[in-house]
Amino acid sequence: MAAKTLIIDGKEVSAEEGATVLQVARDNGVKLPTLCHLEGVYDVGACRLCLVEIAGTTKLLPACTTKISEGMRITTDSDRLRKYRRMTIELLFAERNHVCAVCVSNGHCELQTLAYSLGMDHVRYDYIFPKWNVDLTHRMFGMDHNRCILCTRCVRVCWHIEGAGTKNVAGRGATSKIISDLNQPWGDSESCTECGKCVMACPTGALFNKGTTTGEMEHDRDKLEFIVNAREKQQWLP
Amino acid sequence: MKLRVATVWLGGCSGCHMSFLDMDEYLIELAGLIDLVYSPVIDVKEFPDQVDVCLIEGAVCNEDNLEILRKIRERTRVLVSFGDCAVTGNVPAMRNPFGDDNRTDVLQRAYIDNTQDNPGVPKADGIVPQLLERVVPVHEAVYVEYFLPGCPPPAARIQEILGQIVTGQTPKLTGPQLKFG
Amino acid sequence: MQLDDLNALVAKHVGARKKIVLRTCMSAGCMSSQADVIKKNLEAEVKAQGLEADVEVRRVGCMGFCGQGPLIGVDGLSAKEKLFEFVKPTDAPAIVGSLKGGACDVQAGNPDHPFFAKQMRIVRANGGIVDPERIEDYLAAGGYQALHQVLTEMQLAGVVEEITKSGLRGRGGAGFLTGLKWGTVAKSAGAKKYVVCNGDEGDPGAFMDRSVLESDPHLVLEGMAIAAYAVGADQGFLYVRAEYPLAIARLQTAIKQAKQLGLLGGGIFESPFNFNVDIRIGAGAFVCGEETALMASVEGKRGTPRPRPPFPAESGLWGCPTLINNVETFANITAIINRGGAWYAGIGTEKSKGTKVFALTGKIRNNGLIEVPMGIPLRQIVEEMGGGAPAGGQIKSVQTGGPSGGCIPAAYLDTPVDYESLTKLGSIMGSGGMVVMDDATNMVEIAKFYMEFCMEESCGKCIPCRTGTAQMFHLLEKITQRRGTARDLAKLEELCDMVRHTSLCGLGQTAPNPVASTLKFFRAEYEALLQPDPHGPRANGSVKTAEAVTP
Numbered sequence: 001m002a003a004k005t006l007i008i009d010g011k012e013v014s015a016e017e018g019a020t021v022l023q024v025a026r027d028n029g030v031k032l033p034t035l036c037h038l039e040g041v042y043d044v045g046a047c048r049l050c051l052v053e054i055a056g057t058t059k060l061l062p063a064c065t066t067k068i069s070e071g072m073r074i075t076t077d078s079d080r081l082r083k084y085r086r087m088t089i090e091l092l093f094a095e096r097n098h099v100c101a102v103c104v105s106n107g108h109c110e111l112q113t114l115a116y117s118l119g120m121d122h123v124r125y126d127y128i129f130p131k132w133n134v135d136l137t138h139r140m141f142g143m144d145h146n147r148c149i150l151c152t153r154c155v156r157v158c159w160h161i162e163g164a165g166t167k168n169v170a171g172r173g174a175t176s177k178i179i180s181d182l183n184q185p186w187g188d189s190e191s192c193t194e195c196g197k198c199v200m201a202c203p204t205g206a207l208f209n210k211g212t213t214t215g216e217m218e219h220d221r222d223k224l225e226f227i228v229n230a231r232e233k234q235q236w237l238p
Numbered sequence: 239m240k241l242r243v244a245t246v247w248l249g250g251c252s253g254c255h256m257s258f259l260d261m262d263e264y265l266i267e268l269a270g271l272i273d274l275v276y277s278p279v280i281d282v283k284e285f286p287d288q289v290d291v292c293l294i295e296g297a298v299c300n301e302d303n304l305e306i307l308r309k310i311r312e313r314t315r316v317l318v319s320f321g322d323c324a325v326t327g328n329v330p331a332m333r334n335p336f337g338d339d340n341r342t343d344v345l346q347r348a349y350i351d352n353t354q355d356n357p358g359v360p361k362a363d364g365i366v367p368q369l370l371e372r373v374v375p376v377h378e379a380v381y382v383e384y385f386l387p388g389c390p391p392p393a394a395r396i397q398e399i400l401g402q403i404v405t406g407q408t409p410k411l412t413g414p415q416l417k418f419g
Numbered sequence: 420m421q422l423d424d425l426n427a428l429v430a431k432h433v434g435a436r437k438k439i440v441l442r443t444c445m446s447a448g449c450m451s452s453q454a455d456v457i458k459k460n461l462e463a464e465v466k467a468q469g470l471e472a473d474v475e476v477r478r479v480g481c482m483g484f485c486g487q488g489p490l491i492g493v494d495g496l497s498a499k500e501k502l503f504e505f506v507k508p509t510d511a512p513a514i515v516g517s518l519k520g521g522a523c524d525v526q527a528g529n530p531d532h533p534f535f536a537k538q539m540r541i542v543r544a545n546g547g548i549v550d551p552e553r554i555e556d557y558l559a560a561g562g563y564q565a566l567h568q569v570l571t572e573m574q575l576a577g578v579v580e581e582i583t584k585s586g587l588r589g590r591g592g593a594g595f596l597t598g599l600k601w602g603t604v605a606k607s608a609g610a611k612k613y614v615v616c617n618g619d620e621g622d623p624g625a626f627m628d629r630s631v632l633e634s635d636p637h638l639v640l641e642g643m644a645i646a647a648y649a650v651g652a653d654q655g656f657l658y659v660r661a662e663y664p665l666a667i668a669r670l671q672t673a674i675k676q677a678k679q680l681g682l683l684g685g686g687i688f689e690s691p692f693n694f695n696v697d698i699r700i701g702a703g704a705f706v707c708g709e710e711t712a713l714m715a716s717v718e719g720k721r722g723t724p725r726p727r728p729p730f731p732a733e734s735g736l737w738g739c740p741t742l743i744n745n746v747e748t749f750a751n752i753t754a755i756i757n758r759g760g761a762w763y764a765g766i767g768t769e770k771s772k773g774t775k776v777f778a779l780t781g782k783i784r785n786n787g788l789i790e791v792p793m794g795i796p797l798r799q800i801v802e803e804m805g806g807g808a809p810a811g812g813q814i815k816s817v818q819t820g821g822p823s824g825g826c827i828p829a830a831y832l833d834t835p836v837d838y839e840s841l842t843k844l845g846s847i848m849g850s851g852g853m854v855v856m857d858d859a860t861n862m863v864e865i866a867k868f869y870m871e872f873c874m875e876e877s878c879g880k881c882i883p884c885r886t887g888t889a890q891m892f893h894l895l896e897k898i899t900q901r902r903g904t905a906r907d908l909a910k911l912e913e914l915c916d917m918v919r920h921t922s923l924c925g926l927g928q929t930a931p932n933p934v935a936s937t938l939k940f941f942r943a944e945y946e947a948l949l950q951p952d953p954h955g956p957r958a959n960g961s962v963k964t965a966e967a968v969t970p
Binding site: 099107113115120121122124126127129132146 | 319322325326327328329331332334335336337372374375377378382384385387389411412413414415416417418419
């Protein structure tokens with residue numbers, strides 16, 4: 001495959017044709033915040049945190065779904081991008097009930113980590129405090145919609161790694177909701193194989209193993225990439 | 239002149255103040271640098287005038303919280319939201335999702351449904367303050383200059399920000415020092 | 420079927436026509452006022468008054484003057500009146516009687532009214548004239564001649580060239596050059612290609628596409644067939660929202676009739692060209708008007724947009740090159756083929772060619788559908804054709820482009836209606852909704868209305884649109900309820916910028932427009948609602964105090 005030369009944050013780098021801006025950035029030690037991206041499943045460009053500036057276009061483009069091209073000049077960090085990223089995180093915190101102090105994922109949460117690494121000391125928007133329930137009908141796992149950021153990682157791993165197709169999105173806008181089968185209690189799902197990949201994939205405390213309490217839920221997100229590499233490339237690398 | 243510092247405890251668990259006390263020997267050093275003019279840990283009844291810095295623990299939950307907060311804002315140069323309840327509403331705000339009747343519902347649950355002896359909502363006008371319709375973080379009620387998140391903020395984090403304040407720097411926390419929870 | 424056979428069919432159909440035609444509008448608007456009963460009564464009355472030999476009652480599509488409906492048009496020498504307005508089912512005897520010179524107190528319309536006279540009808544040429552449920556009527560009006568010409572006389576590239584020459588731009592709102600889009604799909608490699616017609620018209624106050632589909636379905640089908648030939652596709656999808664049942668029914672009839680005559684399906688006009696069209700019905704999501712969401716919906720998936728590139732022209736339905744155009748864009752095609760790209764390019768302005776259909780509604784005397792040449796000053800539309808604001812009112816603003824557009828203040832009424840001029844004013848051409856507002860209108864409420872619409876119609880996929888619109892709506896609610904402060908207004912403006920630049924699709928990217936444009940032109944109305952901060956200028960003071968609660 002042909003190599004392409006491009007410039008990320010002033011640094012000249014080369015990469016394989018077909019690679020995404022996000023891959024190239026990470027291969028070259030450039031940190032980009034992401035929430036919906038997960039190694040092992042395809043990208044959807046939904047969280048808008050990895051937006052970058054690309055010379056020649058006025059639009060900001062998501063690094064995860066934008067393919068590189070020869071001579072591309074990419075800026076991954078600017079005052080404007082930092083401001084938008086912080087606003088995005090603030091909007092998420094105001095949207096549902098993310099009470100870090102009593103969350104199963106406290107200390108192991110991608111949203112929490114991103115918030116402080118982006119310098120969020122408080123949320124300027126009024127909290128919406130919507131009413132969401134917690135689905136504890138499944139034998140092994142729980143789903144707390146209060147903590148869900150609708151990144152759809154669980155949906156994608158369920159369909160494309162496990163192939164079960166249990167998880168899906170219902171509703172519209174802020175009332176969108178991750179559902180099991182046709183919006184049944186998770187415990188009643190006949191398609192769920194109880195593989196737990198959705199739980200592994202979750203960036204926050206929305207999906208958790210039953211029995212875990214505050215701060216105890218550590219998601220094994222790297223496992224998914226391992227499974228995909230083992231399956232597709234026959235590589236059994238840790 | 240030493241900085242006139244106050245701390246106040248609104249709708250919170252006092253954990254932030256416990257963490258404050260966890261600064262241990264730094265408290266002695268601090269005592270030489272500031273005048274603590276109002277705090278749950280000293281016996282002053284009325285919030286004084288001309289306070290330089292006030293650390294506010296807890297969310298704004300009832301009429302009393304709101305009233306004192308407004309008084310504090312008028313009499314204080316710099317407010318610091320102290321801990322997650324003040325910064326986000328945190329646990330006290332978990333009644334908000336229960337909607338418009340959340341006040342009635344939580345009082346019913348706490349004082350009637352879950353009690354065996356003498357069920358009844360405490361009611362004494364002028365003594366027991368009314369709950370607000372919604373619990374809000376401090377900055378939704380008054381302007382707040384600086385934020386010190388954490389549940390509770392670890393002693394080192396409190397020391398960091400106080401150290402910055404007493405040495406005349408602009409308080410600024412970065413990275414994991416800003417972690418909620 | 421060969422052209423000769425078709426012409427014979429047309430000749431027979433035309434020969435059977437009667438001297439006098441009562442054209443009864445049976446578009447959704449007039450139908451909602453019992454147009455179907457009116458037609459039945461007219462037919463019975465024609466029989467009762469013994470006029471069957473000379474008079475026919477014809478079902479036709481939308482005549483455009485919807486605010487005056489139900490409408491009856493009269494063709495034929497002995498007719499005294501040419502147009503009846505506000506017709507009721509009980510008016511049938513008087514109307515039929517008037518054909519014999521009888522007295523008639525049904526309100527007579529004026530076909531020379533500026534509302535009609537200033538129009539230039541290309542897309543809507545057949546609207547209110549042909550029977551949308553009879554292909555013979557469309558054929559008699561010159562229908563499917565363009566498709567025949569394309570299939571027998573033109574090269575693929577020639578068709579694209581003609582469309583390019585016409586300067587036609589996408590009528591869905593964004594105004595992308597149609598010829599360029601067709602050329603890209605034509606050049607995209609792929610054994611299978613698709614043509615998709617976007618009929619998911621969802622802007623509040625817009626009903627142009629519904630009217631075209633209801634009044635002249637074959638025009639759109641023919642346009643799609645020509646497009647399919649030009650880009651090398653053999654399958655088309657017509658995506659129509661479920662809220663348009665009449666349009667769907669007429670399209671189904673039209674497709675069936677076209678297939679029977681060999682104008683759709685295999686070997687059209689006995690050429691090697693095959694083209695099938697299937698209807699896909701939208702389930703009510705506004706976002707499915709966005710092309711990538713629409714395609715996801717056609718594929719049977721949840722209707723959410725995806726990032727572009729890749730554009731549909733490269734990778735659309737099931738990964739195949741796909742041409743997707745709006746109803747009105749396709750409805751322009753036959754005229755361009757019949758009369759030439761150069762003719763079309765002669766209409767309009769330098770950068771905006773041809774005509775545009777608008778749904779003129781709101782605080783205005785004359786409501787309805789109009790088709791005007793591009794570049795016409797807004798004032799002519801609103802004041803001359805629309806007749807200005809109803810008694811006592813003054814026009815304050817004109818909203819174009821629906822929830823993606825903006826409010827143009829009355830001071831700019833001399834602006835020519837073209838893509839660039841409207842964009843310069845912070846609005847957009849959009850799909851054709853034009854809502855007139857008078858001086859009683861509160862512009863902050865208007866902004867809130869559109870923001871609520873966007874919030875509810877956000878698909879929920881990307882964060883800025885899903886929750887940014889919710890916060891903007893919340894801020895607007897606070898301001899309109901007189902609980903907002905200058906800080907809230909600043910936050911609103913900051914969110915406008917953020918949601919515009921970070922949202923995934925057009926819905927989110929344009930959602931701030933109604934707020935931004937009203938802020939630009941009517942800022943004082945916002946400021947008048949702001950409250951001083953009770954605790955110093957910097958406090959945000961949004962807390963509501965409690966009332967006593969006793970469980």
